[in-house]
Amino acid sequence: MRNSVIDIADQKEALVDLNDVWVAYDGKWVLKSIYFKCYAGEISGIVGPNGGGKTTLLNVIMGLLRPQKGTVLLFGRKPGKRGRLEVGYLPQISHAQESFPVTVLDVVLMGLYNRIGFFHRPDRNNKEVAINLLAEVNMADHAERPFGVLSGGQQQRVNIARALASEPKLLVLDEPSTGIDSVAQEDFYELLAKLRDEQGISVIMVSHDIGVITSHADQIACLNVQLHYHGEPDSCFSPEISEKVFGKDLKVIVHDSKCATCYHRHQDHD
Numbered sequence: 001m002r003n004s005v006i007d008i009a010d011q012k013e014a015l016v017d018l019n020d021v022w023v024a025y026d027g028k029w030v031l032k033s034i035y036f037k038c039y040a041g042e043i044s045g046i047v048g049p050n051g052g053g054k055t056t057l058l059n060v061i062m063g064l065l066r067p068q069k070g071t072v073l074l075f076g077r078k079p080g081k082r083g084r085l086e087v088g089y090l091p092q093i094s095h096a097q098e099s100f101p102v103t104v105l106d107v108v109l110m111g112l113y114n115r116i117g118f119f120h121r122p123d124r125n126n127k128e129v130a131i132n133l134l135a136e137v138n139m140a141d142h143a144e145r146p147f148g149v150l151s152g153g154q155q156q157r158v159n160i161a162r163a164l165a166s167e168p169k170l171l172v173l174d175e176p177s178t179g180i181d182s183v184a185q186e187d188f189y190e191l192l193a194k195l196r197d198e199q200g201i202s203v204i205m206v207s208h209d210i211g212v213i214t215s216h217a218d219q220i221a222c223l224n225v226q227l228h229y230h231g232e233p234d235s236c237f238s239p240e241i242s243e244k245v246f247g248k249d250l251k252v253i254v255h256d257s258k259c260a261t262c263y264h265r266h267q268d269h270d
């Protein structure tokens with residue numbers, strides 16, 4: 001069964017294709033021999049410990065960081081400015097943005113600057129596009145509110161609207177649900193599934209919350225310098241993989257495939 005899935009996947013063109021990628025900072029390898037592919041219409045989750053190389057991997061995918069070894073293809077080409085225009089990127093949360101004295105509409109208009117140019121005042125048409133994008137994420141009613149007063153979950157929806165402004169084929173999200181309560185998180189994943197199903201937008205998303213992401217992603221990559229697992233979510237919880245990725249003191253408990261709190265610190269430290 002799994003083989004036939006792989007065969008079909010191999011016939012499709014990969015949106016992202018990393019082939020034996022190695023990255024070092026200051027002479028120390030932080031990514032070693034990474035083979036990673038993702039395909040159109042998939043939500044791919046990347047999990048791993050702090051410092052495991054997740055953000056570095058995203059930077060490599062978008063061509064913001066060139067690996068010391070290996071090859072990277074984004075939409076079948078070397079990643080560059082053109083490829084990046086087709087990616088909607090949400091960096092790891094920046095608290096600076098929370099205090100920006102800008103409205104929700106302004107945040108989305110910032111995403112349109114690629115199209116309208118930085119030095120043009122947005123016209124009515126641009127504002128209409130921005131409002132439509134806000135409607136897409138259920139935030140049109142908040143357009144005139146200051147961005148900083150929104151809840152974390154609402155801010156993430158607005159950030160997604162901004163990322164959608166460039167009409168991306170692929171959303172790249174670095175820990176988008178950090179600090180968001182579990183109800184808002186569920187809504188957020190539903191939004192991503194809607195974008196995938198209705199607009200064919202693919203998603204690569206980093207998350208610390210293994211439990212939640214495995215019940216929403218189509219593919220999971222477990223990364224700790226090396227890629228210890230890349231495949232369907234159900235099989236990524238073996239003790240062997242969790243030990244390689246998170247170390248001995250983390251025990252993964254799976255109650256069922258929809259479980260929201262699937263891991264805890266193991267007290268025994270054996």
Ligand SMILES: Nc1ncnc2c1ncn2[C@@H]1O[C@H](COP(=O)(O)OP(=O)(O)OP(=O)(O)O)[C@@H](O)[C@H]1O
Nearest residue numbers: 025026030048049050051052053054055056057092
């Ligand atoms: N610009 C840099 N210069 C030097 N070292 C770096 C740089 N960026 C990242 N690193 C190091 O590379 C390793 C991987 O960092 P990275 O940010 O990719 O991890 P991460 O998995 O995203 O972690 P987190 O879960 O904390 O966000 C870490 O050891 C980090 O200290």
Ligand SMILES: [Mg+2]
Nearest residue numbers: 054055092174
């Ligand atoms: Mg990171």
